[in-house]
Amino acid sequence: MAFEPPERLVRALGETYGDALAGPWLDRLPELAEESAARRGLAVDRVQAPGGRSSLVALVRRPDGTPAALKVAPSFARPDLERAALAHWHGWGAAQLLDEETSGEAGDDALLLERLHPEVSLRSLPEAKALLEAAGTVRRLWVEPPAGHAFETVAERTERQSGPMRASRDPELAPLVSAALAARDELAAASPELLLLHGNFRQSKVLSGERAPWLTVGPEPLVGERAYDLARLVRDRVEDLIAAPSGASAARRRVNKLADSLDVDPVRLHGWTLFRAVESGLRAGVAGRHQDAELLLEFAGWL
Known part of the structure; x- marks a missing residue:
């Protein structure tokens, strides 16, 4: 599965953080996303497009076949703060963080979330x-x-x-x-x-x-x-x-x-x-x- 960054993500990261910072991360993004999915044993359905402005979101399936969404963001976009907020809300009004207990073991900044319906x-x-x-x-x-x-x-x-x-x-x-x-x-x-x-x-x-x-x-x-x-x-x-x-x-x-x-x-x-x-x-x-x-x-x- 090719994890090519959507055009909107490329444009938005460059606008917000500058090409000097965003460019090297975007070059490594396909590899980072593939590694994040492999660590969690995920099967990738597709990359969501046009997607977000600060991360790549892939629609995936967990080892037991349940659908989920894998969100891969650069550390300078502070995905650690998003993780902390989602963990605190614990699904109350927000998407559920699925790897809350194993995030440290994963060794990356990616977030595994319950899959919603991005088209609605x-x-x-x-x-x-x-x-x-x-x-x-x-x-x-x-x-x-x-x-x-x-x-x-x-x-x-x-x-x-x-x-x-x-x-x-x-x-x-x-x-x-x-x-x-x-x-x-x-x-x-x-x-x-x-x-x-x-x-x-x-x-x-x-x-x-x-x-x-x-x-x-x-x-x-x-x-x-x-x-x-x-x-x-x-x-x-x-x-x-x-x-x-x-x-x-x-x-x-x-x-x-x-x-x-x-x-x-x-x-x-x-x-x-x-x-x-x-x-x-x-x-x-x-x-x-x-x-x-x-x-x-x-x-x-x-x-």
Whole structure:
């Protein structure tokens, strides 16, 4: 079985970590994936494509024939933190980690997970239903983090992300960037809670499963307040919002609706939504994804 990295993975790793770091790992990826599968006695059905943006996912079968998914990610993408979060959730609202007890014996960073249905995510549902199911799923993940954890905080992650934003020199975007940074500084100064968060929660990260109707995948875990975790969900299907005549008012209503349904402060959700949209928009622009950048920054301007 050839473990060729999907194009999206190659592009995303280079954008996020730089070709100098991502390139050597991608060159070794087919060999690493083959070794990871062999260690666990897995039969490989196929590589999932287009796949994720930080790992290769192969649909496999365990020695007893049960289906599973093998996720192979570079150490610089911190799969150890994903493993820690999944182990702590223990299948509650998220994909079950299948090699939790034997991970040390495997001797690599790969994760063996229960197989979900990657072709069926919440994006396949009508918007109202998708948001309802998303809210019900993400609330299960918001638990006390494990003792002695190594997860970064929302304040730490967003401070790191703020550096490139402060370096932005586009005068047209300066007011929006300043507003996003001011919101971040005020919100990060005092967090109302320190819960374990998914970190990158959105509709496409919630897949259909056998054990439960909907389960989350692909966390970028950190600890902090729930409003931060909801902020990415607010702008889901942003292209549809932008195309709608009432997109701006619909975006603001979504903030209030999600905040109300999950008992989150709408002001804090608004602030984190603004920061995360502007940060993502600027990053997309630097990477040459100009259409994505325009959509995100227009959305942020509505807020």
